[in-house]
Amino acid sequence: MQTLKGPGIFLAQFMSDEAPFNNLKSICKWAASLGYVGVQIPTWDARCIDLKRAAESKDYADEIRETVESCGLQITELSTHLQGQLVAVHPAYNVMFDGFAPKSVHGKPKERTAWAVDQLKLAAKASKNLGLNAHATFSGALMWHTVYPWPQRPAGLVEDGFKELAKRWLPILNAFDKQGVDVCYEIHPGEDLHDGITFERFWEATGKHTRANILYDPSHFVLQQLDYLKYIDFYHSFIKMFHVKDAEFNPTGKSGVYGGFQDWVDRPGRFRSLGDGQVDFQSIFSKLAQYDYKGWAVLEWECCIKHPEQGAEEGAPFIKDHIIRVTEKAFDDFASTGKNPSLNKKVLGIIN
Numbered sequence: 483m484q485t486l487k488g489p490g491i492f493l494a495q496f497m498s499d500e501a502p503f504n505n506l507k508s509i510c511k512w513a514a515s516l517g518y519v520g521v522q523i524p525t526w527d528a529r530c531i532d533l534k535r536a537a538e539s540k541d542y543a544d545e546i547r548e549t550v551e552s553c554g555l556q557i558t559e560l561s562t563h564l565q566g567q568l569v570a571v572h573p574a575y576n577v578m579f580d581g582f583a584p585k586s587v588h589g590k591p592k593e594r595t596a597w598a599v600d601q602l603k604l605a606a607k608a609s610k611n612l613g614l615n616a617h618a619t620f621s622g623a624l625m626w627h628t629v630y631p632w633p634q635r636p637a638g639l640v641e642d643g644f645k646e647l648a649k650r651w652l653p654i655l656n657a658f659d660k661q662g663v664d665v666c667y668e669i670h671p672g673e674d675l676h677d678g679i680t681f682e683r684f685w686e687a688t689g690k691h692t693r694a695n696i697l698y699d700p701s702h703f704v705l706q707q708l709d710y711l712k713y714i715d716f717y718h719s720f721i722k723m724f725h726v727k728d729a730e731f732n733p734t735g736k737s738g739v740y741g742g743f744q745d746w747v748d749r750p751g752r753f754r755s756l757g758d759g760q761v762d763f764q765s766i767f768s769k770l771a772q773y774d775y776k777g778w779a780v781l782e783w784e785c786c787i788k789h790p791e792q793g794a795e796e797g798a799p800f801i802k803d804h805i806i807r808v809t810e811k812a813f814d815d816f817a818s819t820g821k822n823p824s825l826n827k828k829v830l831g832i833i834n
Contacts, residue, residue: 483771483808488779489801490520490558492725495783496790497527506530506546510553517798520558521550522618522780525605526565526582533560533601536608543611558778559723561618562605563668568598569650570622570674599650603657610661616722616777617658618697621647621667621675621684629676640683647674648687655693666697666723677708678716685720696720699782700761701729705751707739711765718773725782726801728759746786753784755793756800763804771806779805 491513502508506529513521525533535542550557564582571579571591580588587594602619609617625643628635651665658665667675667684675681685694698721703710714721733750736742741749756763767779781797783790819825827833 483774484776485808486724486767486770486775486777486779486805487558488520488805489518489726489798490522490778490780491516491518491794491797492522492524492561492780492782493530494522494524494527494561494563496794497524497529504529507549507553510550510555513794514554516795517802518555518781520556520778520780522558522561522778524561524563525601525608526562531560531608533604533608536611537604538607540611543608547612557612557614558780559614559616559618559666560605560609560612562602563618563620565598565601565605566619566667567622567673568594569602569654570624570647571595572624572627574627575623595650599654602654606654606658606661606663609658609663614663616664616666616695618666618668618723620670621651621673623672623674625674626672626676643674644683644687647684648689651684651694652688652691655688655691659691659693663693664695664722665693666695668697668699668702668725670699670702671706676702677706678713681717681720694720695722697723697725699725699727700763700766701725701727701753701759701784704729704731704759704761705739707731711762711769714766714769714773718769718775721770721773721775721777723777724770724775724779726756726763726779726797727782727784728754728756728761728763730754730759752786755783755785755788756781756797758785758788763800767804767806771808 493509496503498504502512510521523530525531531546536546547557568579568582576591583594583597587597605617624647655665669675669681675684688694696717700710703713731751737750741751746752779801781801783793785793
């Protein structure tokens with residue numbers, strides 16, 4: 483077994499135009515002052531990184547890494563959540579998702595998709611240049627509008643949908659494979675990959691591609707009412723990244739899983755700061771240690787009540803206190819009689 487790494491923090495929700503959140507070095511100093519030892523970097527935010535330069539210039543990638551390390555931190559992973567979303571967008575969502583892409587491709591779905599695919603391929607090279615072995619992203623969605631269908635889905639729709647999704651992602655997965663980096667899809671409502679079954683269907687459609695893996699975030703499973711502990715039992719071999727995020731689900735006589743189109747603060751299912759929700763992190767960290775998870779524990783702060791800075795301040799010690807230093811010996815080793823084939827035969831009643 484191996485002690486997992488952390489605490490890390492995903493920078494996306496904290497970046498702003500105000501110091502110390504307005505550039506990579508200053509936000510890293512802030513994160514280090516709170517006790518974090520790793521940062522996950524959003525590649526769409528130019529205040530953090532120039533993705534194209536990081537992919538094309540090892541010298542620039544080294545500068546980014548050295549900036550982070552000068553603050554006493556490591557880069558945990560890069561993220562392309564926004565770009566990954568654009569690999570597959572149903573036309574009903576075109577207007578809303580245009581905001582994730584440059585203005586030059588707004589209103590041009592094919593060009594926007596091509597831009598997103600190129601971004602992912604750049605992220606593969608940038609990850610390699612930074613010495614990383616895992617990458618965070620979203621799958622995008624072609625079928626989400628049919629998740630609770632009426633009228634019923636046409637026969638073969640789901641199979642065709644995953645076939646098309648895999649077709650779009652296979653060149654990207656191959657690009658990451660060439661660089662020796664795993665693609666970790668955050669399993670998330672709104673994405674076609676939103677639970678265990680959908681991940682399996684996608685993985686099968688890619689020909690069981692070895693680079694198709696999972697970013698595990700239990701908060702999304704609380705909101706779906708999915709057993710997030712058994713999920714680890716089923717998919718631990720695919721879990722290569724971990725977002726530490728809390729959530730709660732408090733259904734009422736008026737609203738449940740779907741939320742009634744309410745704002746986050748009024749929904750029965752809400753994301754919360756660490757320790758304020760219902761996620762059993764003690765059991766999660768135990769299972770990840772049991773299954774020899776080798777990655778990072780990274781705070782993703784999303785809370786509809788608490789201020790982000792307070793959430794970040796509380797998050798580092800929370801994660802640190804939950805990280806299990808795994809044992810290097812069995813608790814009953816003191817009573818061991820050592821390896822003795824002759825003794826084993828006597829215990830087994832085997833007569834020579």
